[in-house]
Amino acid sequence: MKRWMETAFDEAFYGVNNGEGGPFGAVIIKDGILISQAHNKVLTSNDPTAHAEINAIRFASQKLNTFDLSGCTLFTTCMPCPMCLGAIMWSRISQVYYTATAEDAKNAGFDDEHFYEKLIKKDKGIHLKHLDSKRSLELFDLWNKKEDRRIY
Secondary structure (H helix, E strand, O other), X not given: OHHHHHHHHHHHHHHHHOOOOOOOEEEEEEOXXXXXXXXXXXXXXXXXXXXHHHHHHHHHHHHHOOOOXXXXXXXXXXXXXXXXXXXXXXXXXXXXXXXXXXXXXXXXOOOOHHHHHHHHOOOOOOOOOOOOOHHHHHXXXXXXXXXXXXXX
């Protein structure tokens, strides 16, 4: 485990030293083999989703040619934010090891506490309003009729 976390730290230090993004690195391992490694690239990509965990998931999915990363383990230098946790869940990674806590990140200026609050409290955050549309049902009907559809 220490080896993989050190690789994640190496990624994070590389990204910070090169001005690519925040102090975050991640690696994905499967069957004891390094599948992907990545760091935060929010600053150089101008992509707010270019977190280390998201990048590592993208690289691993490309390398393994699948969106299903079951059996993989993610090592990351900080507790994943809500977006990254969602991506981890969607990719079916079931085991995650991290070092820095959300509080540590907050103390460094990366405070995602308000995201958690918005997810938990329905009276705050993004206003979601349902609009009735038969077209959305048509999309699902079309999807369900496809013989080659792949549920993910």
